[in-house]
Amino acid sequence: MSHIVIDARIRRSSTGRYVDRLVEHLQSVDNVNKYSILIQPDDPWQPIAENFTRVNSSYPQFSFNPLHQIGFAWQLYNLKADLVNFPMNQQPLLYLKPVVTATMDMTMLRFTRAGRHSTLYHSIRMIAYRFLFWYSLRKSKAIITISKYVKSDVTKHYPFAKDRITVTYCASEPPISVPAHQPQGVSRPFILHVGSPFPHKNIERLVEAFELLKINHPNLQLVLAGKKEQYFEKLEQYTKDKKFADSIVFTGFVADEELKWLYQNAEAYVLPSLSEGFGLPGLEAMAHDCPLVSSNATCLPEVYGDAASYFDPENIKDIATKVDEVITNKDLQKDLVIKGHKRLKKFSWRRMAEQTLAVYKQVLGD
Secondary structure, X not given: OOEEEEEOOOOOOOOOHHHHHHXXXXXXXXXXXXXXXXXXXOOOOOOOOOOEEEEEOOOOOOOXXXXXXXXXXXXXXXXXXXXXXXXXXXXXXXXXXXXXXXXOOOHHHHHOOOOOOOHHHHHHHHHHHHHHHHHHHHHOOEEEEOOHHHHHHHHXXXXXXXXXXXXXXXXXXXXXXXXXXXXXXXXXXXXXXXXXXXXXXXXHHHHHHHHHHHHHOOOOEXXXXXXXXXXXXXXXXXXXXXXXXXXXXXXXXXXXXXXXXXXXXXXXXXXXXXXXXXXXXHHHHHHOOOOEEEEOOOOHHHHHHHHOEEEOOOOHHHHHHHHHHHHOOHHHHXXXXXXXXXXXXXXXXXXXXXXXXXXXXXXHOO
């Protein structure tokens, strides 16, 4: 029996589903090893397996503060783990015992903007982050990526990591089970995007393509769903002077019953992203019978296969053309939905947990 620590402090964040599902399914696939799961103190998560233990950790998820670095490393050393699994490259510099690192993608290295910070502060922060990214890969006994594309991308920039990388795909959730409810302000027909409009999500070009679509589809709405924060505020400012601004709906946070209605009633889900590590939103659209029109960038064709219609995310006209083809062709919509259901069967959270356990065993010499 080995003692494995998993850093699950990001469990409730937008990028935390991977580690949340990993911990959930490991509890059913491994009843031998002892696990300590690091959780934020205000997170209600509790283990259901006897060999899993909750450990509170109040240290910030991403901090170069020396006190945070030292304190978190000290907590890890005191746990006396045989192996620590970090779901991100942000990890304490001073922890030098065996580590497995999951690298979701390299998006942050390419698309992060200064935001509310000064340009100087942002530049210094990114230098530190690039070092930490390299350092975490260098010291890891094994590295997990969530697509072959990310493996290739990491290997291209960090050749030393190639032989230590294992790909473990993510998976979609089952369709939302609660009764669907129409959100206020949304009317059919509409196209849909869900999630925060971070720079790499490329939503500005989707807005520009929507203006072209409105020429032939005057009643069409563009629905942008997600909790309103600084990126949504900037996007709303960007769209308010657009010709068809009144046809762009910012729903804010939507409950499950509203999200279900949006997926089930959209003419298409449009994913214009410039960079993804896996692309869960497209699979969620497939799970709700929503036709998918996707960017052809990074890992997306690898994950979606023939279950999406693809466009060049940097070509506004191509975005509009491919979306138009899908929303005007009911046979194509049905074909994408059928292929989507077949595609979903290729992915499994349980299989991801089993593959991750195999990585642990390899590192531990079991």
